[in-house]
Amino acid sequence: MRVVGLDLGSRRIGVALSDPTATLATPYTVIERGADHRADHEAIAAVIAETGAERVVVGLPLALNGRVETAARLVLGEVDELAAALPVPVECHDERLTTVSAEQSLRRAGVGGVARRRVIDQVAAAVLLQSWLDRDGRRGD
Numbered sequence: 001m002r003v004v005g006l007d008l009g010s011r012r013i014g015v016a017l018s019d020p021t022a023t024l025a026t027p028y029t030v031i032e033r034g035a036d037h038r039a040d041h042e043a044i045a046a047v048i049a050e051t052g053a054e055r056v057v058v059g060l061p062l063a064l065n066g067r068v069e070t071a072a073r074l075v076l077g078e079v080d081e082l083a084a085a086l087p088v089p090v091e092c093h094d095e096r097l098t099t100v101s102a103e104q105s106l107r108r109a110g111v112g113g114v115a116r117r118r119v120i121d122q123v124a125a126a127v128l129l130q131s132w133l134d135r136d137g138r139r140g141d
Helices: 037-051 070-085 098-108 113-134
Strands: 003-008 012-018 025-032 055-060 090-094
Touching (some): 012 037, 025 113, 037 070
């Protein structure tokens, strides 16, 4: 089962994709935000169609203390819209520190400055998706 991971940002949406066995997540693409969520969701639906994904996992930006605050509430609202617009199940997964982890990985790999900014969102989506895939009992759902 292929799974799409999304890192919903205010300007860009990072997209990651699992392998067919839902074992390994890789960065896939970045979607530049459109004029409204409908355009963004159509772009996500196109990714689902072209990859044959059967599920979407969206990063939920909980506060460091685990609480649902403003950023997480905004994402939860968009997740409701996504669930209504997409032909596959949509769920959330804690994304605390995924961007920090992605940034560190890119720095260790020697990816700097402008190049890092171009890929950080999709790498953060891959970190998020890998975390979801690694959770016990997730593979094979």
